[in-house]
Amino acid sequence: MKVVRSFLITCLILAIGTFIVFQGLNLVMNKDKIQENKQSANPKQTIHFLAIGDSLTKGVGDSTQNGGYVPLVANQLKETRGIDNVTTKNYGITGERSDQILKRVQQQEDLQVDIKRADIIVLSAGGNDLVQTFKKEKLKINQESFLQPEKKYKNNLSMILKKLNKQNPKAQIYVFGLYNPYDSLFPEMTEMKDILLSWNTATKLIAEENKATYFSLSSLFNGAERPTISKINKSSEKIDTSSLLYEEDLFHPNDKGYQLIANELYRAIIDHKKISD
Known part of the structure; x- marks a missing residue:
């Protein structure tokens, strides 16, 4: 038992x-x-960042000669939670007008390859269209002289964005507006302000029609007040436009100007990402 x-x-x-x-x-x-x-559920991402455009994209005025705002935004993205790596391609060419940028988007094979694999595409165009008109008018500002160039620019921009969307419908696209580098030096040039307003209004509308995000540079460089970069001090500060420009030409951004662009573009990208998630 x-x-x-x-x-x-x-x-x-x-x-x-x-x-x-x-x-x-x-x-x-x-x-x-x-x-x-x-x-x-939360895999780390590799972001392919593509910049297309003129001298603003190339980074003229950047003392490091590394590509202006492009590497600055890339570095901020790399430090963002959930992003493992960021690759960048910069197709900025100094002096190019919107029709020349369109031609590259339509015909340049290596650019087309990078468009198809891009997660983020940033476009700057139109500045040299304006400059060309200024030169033809011998620096005189006559609003009527800018009507036909604006019409051509609008058509070129629309075709560029349609081509980008066709090649990569999933990419997050940002379109830079234009700013007035002479705003602080010649505040009495009201005609210039009217011309830029018209071009920027058209740019914003075309961007929205083509599922792209309009990124205002005039609000950064020409706004009387803008939020400070510091997260601690949320008050506003007045900034002289000339303090953001390259001393050798007083036209392109300097290091401070590119950093301002990078900070605001990064915020826009992250806000868009939060909404998408």
Whole structure:
């Protein structure tokens, strides 16, 4: 009888021990699965950042000669949670008008390859269209002289964006507006302000029609007040436009100007990402 009782107790202990071990293994496996699910739900991304355009895209005025705002935004994205790596391609060419940029988008094979793989595309165009008109008019500002160039620019911009959307409908596209580099030096040039307003209004409308985001540079460079970059001090500060410009030409942004562009563009990208998520 004692032998039978001992046998039964031994079996019971073994059964309880086996149950405990099984439940422990089950718990560990479930934790691993939960962790795997969390990692698969929030995978780290590689972002392909593509910049297309004129001298503003190329980064003229950047003392490091590394490409203006492009590497600055890339570095900020790399430090963002959930982003593992950022690749950049800069197709900025100094002096190009919107029709020349359109031609490259339509015909340049390596550019087309990068358009198809891009997650973010930033476009700057139109500045040299304006400059060309100024030169033809011998620097005189006559609003009527800019009507036909604006019409051509609008058509070129629309075709560029349609081509980008066709080649890569999933890309997040940003279109830079234009700013007035002479705003602080010649505030009495009201005609210039009217011309830029017309061009920027058209740019914003065309961008929205083509599922792109309009990025205002005039609000950064020509706004009387703008928010400070500091997250701590949320008050407003007045900035002289000339302090953001390259000293050698007083036209392109300097390091401070490119940093301002990069900071605001980064915020726009992250805000767009939050909405998409």
